[in-house]
Every structure is written in structure tokens, then in C-alpha cells.
Amino acid sequence: MKRICLIISIALYCSYLLKAQHYTISGYITDEKSSETLIGASVFESGLRKGAVSNSFGFYSLTLPRGAVEIRYSYVGYAPEIIRLDLSKDTIINILLKENNVLQEVTVTASPQETGVKGTQMSAIHVPVAQLKAVPSLLGENDLIKALQLLPGVQSGTEGFTGFYVRGGGPDENLFLLDGVPLYDINHLGGFFSVFNADAIKNVTLYKGGFPARFGSRLSSVLDVRMNDGNNKKLHGNISVGLLSAKISLEGPLFGEKTTFNISARRTYYDILAQPLLWYVQSENDMEKTKAGYYFYDLNVKVSHKLSDRDRLFLSFYMGDDVLYADVKDEYEYTNENNAYRDTDKMKMSWNWGNLLTVLRWNRVLGNKLFMNVTTHFTRYRFDLGVGSAFQSNNPNANNYDTNITYKSGIQDYSGKIEFDYAPNPNHDVKFGANYINHTFHPSVFVAKMHEDNATPLDTVIGDKDVFAHEMVAYAEDNFSIGQYFKINAGLHYSAFSVQGKFYHSLQPRVSFRAMLKENLSLKAGYTIMSQYIHLLSNNLISLPTDLWVPVTKRIVPMKSHQAALGIFYNLRNIADFSIEGYYKTMDNIIEYKDGATFLNINTGWEDKVSIGRGWAYGVEFLAQKTVGKTTGWVGYTWAKSERQFDRPGQELNFGRIFPAKYDRRHSISIVAMHRFGEKIDVSGTWVYNTGDCATLGLQKYAHPDYYSAYDYRDGLSYIDQRNNYRKPAYHRLDFGINFHKKRKHGTRTWNISIYNLYNRNNPFLILPDEKYSDDGRTSKKVLKQISIFPIIPSVSYTYKF
């Protein structure tokens, strides 16, 4: 018996020793040419069939048993690298992957590791930047948001305007992260273009559901955009000139290979081009002197520094503004009682809005299995609208005045965050961390300054006071395998929000599950609870930069959503991917402006202008994408339904009845195709179809209670049976783009020709009842008028890359 016990003990000890003889391979995966870290690259040991994925900073960690191993490093668009070694100790391998010119042609919308057939992540799409740049665009401006709106489950708002609607959620339910830091307004020119300059971006991942525990704060989506770090070998850049804007990007080493920089700038010049024309028209027509225009600009800067093999420091900066201005000046001279006088009348308007963001980040490899990221940031969104008028005269009897009224709103955050990635063994990938954000909300303020002769000067501030809030987050998640067929990502996200003496908190479980049905076929399911502590007050008609960010308060409680999703994923010979996903989502405590409410009314606090209600959305999304070959692209189809109900006493909208959400579109189809004819020419085209948006129209007129019968020619009252009761005509559009590349002595030049709305479809922007009069003006008839804003728009741009 003693012998048996001894044998068992020895066996257990040997087993322990064998188990203990695991070693960790870790390091960074980077681009060979630029040393740019690669996010989501695959590290795979083929014999044991164990693998890992590089994190958001390109770091990976894979623990394997002692012995001979064959590690395959791969990344989309890069030639795989295979390393064979006898693993006998913890090893650091920093891998440089070479761009594969053949694979570079490939268009891939899903990273196979994280979001494809084998990963647990569902309802997420990884978008290579090369693909973004290939999608034909309005006025030749590559636009990240417009490209994402071509994916199933993502809806655009009113054409040309702000709006990013994911799975029936509202426009404020999306978290836009630039290098991990929230941006509150992502639009230029009211949404015609986004603030993301494609030249500055390295990586884009959109999460529509199945949110890992590390993400939170919004109900419907997370868009994780990472900026380029900068090339540490050589100075590179590109210059681009289009019809709307000019761009320049530069990247390279700074004081040696340890420090890199990346700077991208963009500015529109419509205002500069239009001003001489404006002056000419004024001089020809003897008009008032007017200076007016609009422009926007972006500036992205990132500096990274390698302190040691274990430490890296990053400083990111973004600044972007939209500026709309008009100055009208009218001067006139006159004589009165032999005195000459000169009067000057001025009117001015300036409308500025934009973001400012600064991020300081420190990465440290604490051990082969543990990676730490510490981030501190400042982000600010502000909106200023100023209107002024002044009158000055040398006539002593004149009444001189100078009046300025400014409307301001905004939000700013200071934040500190610490995150850890821990990979104890190949079956587990643990992430945990904590975050603190200090919010300051400036809901809406009018500042009025008035100076007038013989009157008391006025200098007053009217409106909501600043609101200060504290947000705390802690999370932990583990992406773990159970055998070869099952993988689960389970986590907890805890968030708390303190505002106006009120403390809200929420524990949000997250779970995603993947079962491999075949080598290339998997079933995935996910369930998430999300909580959101800030709201965007937005008018329903169109979204504008005037939309206000406001926090939860004592009266306005946090929004909360539950989302369940189920999907099947199939990969066809690594050439094409197919997925079909269904989801059901509920949203509680969402807010909307009450009937008739507007941001312009400062007599009423914003809390009194909104109603609290709930919504729910469900749908099915289909995506087929061809990822390899000269012809690539995807077909997406979404069937969806999204409804709202505001029935709390005193908060009723639509008299408490259920109504469709404004962007409730039953069918959405998008087809995106790209073809490369060779090194010199490539073409791309997109076709998109959406069921029309909802609008609210009074479809009947009826008599007033004080109707005078025969002599009463008043138009009557409008009968609106329910909100969003009218479906606008369907939206569809075909875009086309062609690129001509040519190698030059120091780089490559590209001519891009794009045609937006190729068959000149008049898509509805606004639908209004109107009165049409006969030529003699005696008779009229009522008509329904459609306003469209984008006819066929050809554009051309030139890019030189060196």
C-alpha cells in the first residue's frame, strides 16, 4: 500500500513538475518598415493548437509547455512569419512582419482571430484602414464613419447630417474612442464628414454588441480608433489636395529610432476660394460689405518614445474645429444742416464647435504574462454661437450701440485609467482595470453684453449652471477556452456616477460564447447589460452641433440596456466569410425632447424639456464578404425594427402610445465592391438602399372649435395621429471611384476620381407640405415638397505619398 501511495505521489509530483515546465513567449508584433505596432495580430502554435492575439498596443503573451514549438505570426496584409525554437525558458520575441504586396490587395472586414469564425467576439467588425480609403466618398474625402455606415446594423442619419445609429439605438449611445479616449462630437459640417482623418488612423474596430467588459459608458456601440504611432526608420508622408480640402501627413523618427512622431493636418478651403467671388458680387451689385465663410480643420499629433524594452510612452493630441462666420458692414455718409456724418452698421455671426483631446499613455511589460497600460487624458467638446450688431455714428444725436449675444455649451473630462492584460496560460486571456473620469458639463448658457448710449450697460449670463460629475469604472474579463470547441468571454463591468449629491452605480455582466460546429463554422451567442450616465439632447428633425451633452441628475436617471445576440459564422476556404446575426435589445430611461421643446429656449431648464421613456429594437443582419483576390467587397443586409414609448405620467410623448423611432428602417442593403486591375488602376463602387426614414406630418386638417363655418378660411388644425407617422421615400445611391497610381522618383502619386450619387437620385432630406400658386397668383394648390441636397457630385483629388 505504501508503495502504491509513493508511486501516486511521485506521479503527482512529476505531473506537477511537468505542469510547471511551461514558459512564456512574449513581445511586440510590429510592421517591419515602420515599426508600427500591429493590433490583433495572430500568434499560433500549430502543434498544440494554442494561440494568442496581440493587444491594442501590439503586445502578445503565449505560455506553452517546454519543448520544441513552432510559432506562426500572422496579420492581415502581411506575410506570415514562422519561428521554431526549443522552449526552455521565458522568451521575448519581438516580431517584425513584412507587408505582403499580394495580400495588400485583400479587403478584409473581420479579423479572423477576434471577430471571425474562431473568436468569441460577435457583433464586431474590424476595419482595415486601407479598405476605408478604397470606399468611394463624397467630394473625394475618405471618411471612416461613412464607410462604417455601409455595414449591416449601422444606420446613417439624415443624408449629410450627423447621425450614427447602431441596432436601433440613439445617436448618443455610441462611444467614439480615439486612442482610448472619448470624442463627444465626431462630425464636421454637421455630419457631411467625420473628424477622423484617415491618414492618421492605424486601426478601427466597431463593436455593435457582445461588448467585452472593458468597454462601457454607452448602450449601443463602441468605435475604437487607434492613431498611427509613427515610423521609426525613415521620414514618410503624403500630401493630398481635393476639391474640398488639403491634407498633409508626416511621420518618422525623432532624435533616433526610440522616438517617433506622426502628424496629420487637414483644412478645407471653401471659404478662401469663395471670398473673392463674394467680393466681386458685392462690388458689382453695390451690396453691403460681407465677409462670410465656413471651414473646418483637424490636427492629429502623436509622439511615442521607447523608454526601455519594457516601457513605452505615448503622447497623443487631437484638435479640430468647425467655424462658420459672417460679418456684414454697411457704411453710409450723409449731410444734415451742413454737417457731414458717417454711420457704420455692423452685424456679425460666428459659430464654432469642436473637440480638443490630449492623451498621455505609459505601457509597461510587468512580466512575460502581465502587461500594464496607464492613461491620463483631457477631452473637451465646445459649441459657441455668437451674434452681434453694432451701430456707430459721429452724429451726436445718433444712438450708438454694441450688442453681443453668445450661446455656449460643452463638456470636458479629465481622466485617469489603469489597465492590465494577463495571460496565465494559452487557455486564458484576462483583462482587468479601473478608470476615473471627472466630467464638467456646460449644458447651455446665454451671455449677453449690451452697450448703448444713454442706457445702463448690460453684461449678464442666463442659463443652466455647470454640472460637475465623477464617473468610476472597474472591470475584469477572461477570454477562456473549454476544450477545442468552446470558448467563452465572461466579465463584469462595474460603473458608478456621482452627480449633484446623487450616487448611481451599476454592475453589468457580459458574456460571449463560441462553439465550433466545424473547422470553419461556428455558433456564437452574447448577452450584455450596459449603463450610460450621459445624454445628448437632440432635436428629432435634424441633428446639429447644437445638441447638448447633459449628465444624469436627480431627476434624469441613467440609461440601461440589455442586449442578446445569436449568430452563425462561416468561412469559405479563407476566401469569403458569411455571418448571420439576430439581436434583441431593450433600452430604458432614454430621453427625448418634449413636443415643441427646443434648445433655444433658455427660460426652461433642460430637464424640463425632456421626457424619459424606453425603447426596444430587434433585427437580423447578414454579411457576406469576399476577402481574397483582385475583386473584393461585401454585401450586407439588415432587417430591423426600432420603437419607442414615453408613457410616464407627465412625460408622455405621442400620448403615451408606442411609436417608431425616427431612423426605424425596415430594410437596409449595401453592396461594396473593389477591383484592382494591376499596380496602376483600381476601381471601387458602392450601392446602398434604405427604407425611408420616418417623419411626423399632419396628414389631415380639421376645424377649430371656434370655426365660423362659411366665412372661416383659416387653414384649420393639423391632425397628427402619431409621431413619425409618415415614411419618406426610400433612399438609394450608387457611388463610384477610380484611382490611378504612378510611381515617381521619390514616391507614388495617385489621382482619384469619385462620383457620388452616380445616377443622380433625388434622395429625400426634408419633406414638407407646401402651397403652389398659379402663374397669376390667383389660385393655389397644396403639394408635398421634397428637398434633396446631394445630386450627382463628381470630384477629383491628387495624393503624393513618399
Place this chain on the structure above:
Amino acid sequence: MKYKYFLFAAVAAFLFACEKEIEFKGDEVKTKLVLNGILMPDSVVKIQLTESRFFLDSNRLFNQIDDADVRLWKDGVLKETLQNTGEGYYVGTYVPREGDNLRITASHTGFDPVECETQIVSPTPIISADTTNTDIEKYCYYQYDEDDWTIIIDSVKFVIFKGDITITFKDPADIAGYYIILLDLRTRYESGNVYVQPLRYTSDDLVFKTDNELPFDDDDDFNSQYSYQFSDELFDGKEYKIKIKADSYSGYYWPDEDSKITNRELQVTLQSLSPSYYMYIKTREANSDSYFFTEPVQIYTNITGGIGIFGNYSNSTFRIPLD
């Protein structure tokens, strides 16, 4: 106000817009019976029936429905059939009393039958009403011919009333109360004529702010109206004092200039509204204030199967001598 136009112009500038007429492709819109009836104190029941029309119908007038079957029910019992008096009006003989539950049913070939009900509200007595800082100013002005600047009309007399008015009343407990305050200046002349001039007023009282969107307007230096509706949300079941200010723009022409004024009174009316009438007034006002940046407002209707409003109000008045 200019900044709103600026804002609109700025938005419009973005829209190198293309306009075109389009065909309405929504579901077929079936016109409805419109029943309107606001019952007044001490008056018989009177309603009007008209037909709604499609919003693209260019006809200006509404069809009056004169041959419908309209019945009045009191507390669930048929009281009478209302008689058509032409132009879509139907009148009964019954004079409603406080607390009556009245229901109207109306049917006509080609329309869905409609029905509606209202409970007759009781007046809420005004306990007291006082004025302070009152001022009645007389002005006169002349109208000139634009060409030769000769006087066309000599001395049009004009009276302006200013004053702060405090109204005290007790809101009944356990009943949702909805109100409107009206102000009238009553001028009695030696000739025996009495001229009643409605006055505009403003107020900073919170009860008005929860109900009324008072748009900031830098062109107008007043926000006064002839009436504001409000609810008892903030003073349910309690005695409440409301302060209002009749402003300088409340005025009237002095039509009987040859006759001497014998006395002047300020009449304060506290109108108690039925819930449906209150909702109608509130939403109708918000609807008329809608513009580009606001949400469209649905006007309240309590007519099942049709459109319109069936409600009632009851008045309580208090007169304050001014001379």
C-alpha cells in the same frame, strides 16, 4: 430673434438644395368626423360636426355635417338627441350641472361613429384679488397724411393699464385642477355703455413655467399674453397666491370720448378647465409655436373614432374697483 434666422440661414447655406413636388405614397388617409364642443357655464350643450380633409386637399372650407345622429348621454343614460341648427351645429336643451358626466355619440353615413365624454368641472372661487402699483395712463396721438403731413385724425385717445395683481384661491383636494386666468378692464360710461377690454399679462410664477414655453426673444421686450394655462401640480389641494403683472402693452382705445367715465373695474376670471380642454389648449398653443428647430406637436383630441375636442370650463370672477 435675428440669431434664429442666422442659424436657419447657416443651415440652409449647407443645403445646395433641390426641390421637387412628390406624390404622397403613404397609406390612404380616410377623413374623419370632427366633433368640437366646449361647454360653457349656464349654457345648453352645443357642438359642431365637420369633416376633416386630407392635408393636400386645396379646399379651404371644411364640410359641415348637418344630418348626423347626435345624442347626449348623462351619467350613462340617454338624455336627449341634439337638434341640428345648420352649419354643422347641434344644440340640446339640457343645461349641464357641476359633476355631470356627459357623453356625446355621433354617427353619420360614410364615417366611423364617434364618441366623447367630459365631466363638468366646478368653479374654483377666488378668495381675494388685490392690485398694487396700478397706473392708468392716457395717451393721445395723431394720424398724419404721409404726403403733406397734415393731421387726418385728431387725438386718438389711448389708455394703458399697468399693475401687479395678486390672486388667491384654494385648489380643491383630490382633483386634478387645471386653470386659466383672464384679466379684463371694464369701463362704464355715463352713457351706460360698458367697454370690456381684455388685458395681457406676464408672470414669473413657477406654475406657468412648467406649462408654457416662453421663447427667448430679443426682438420683443415682452412675453405677455391674454392667457396662460397651468395645472395644480405644484399646489394640489392648497390655497395658492399667484402674482401676475399687467404690462404696459395692455391698452385699449377710448371709443366713447364724449361720454364721461363713471367707474372702472379690473375683472379677474379664474377659469377651471376640464382635463381634456386643458390638454387641448396646451398642445394647440405648443403646436402654433412650432418652428424649424422644434419637435412637431400633436394636438390633443379626446374624440374616439374621430378628431376634435369635447371639454368644458367653469368661471369664477372677482372685480376690483380702480377709481
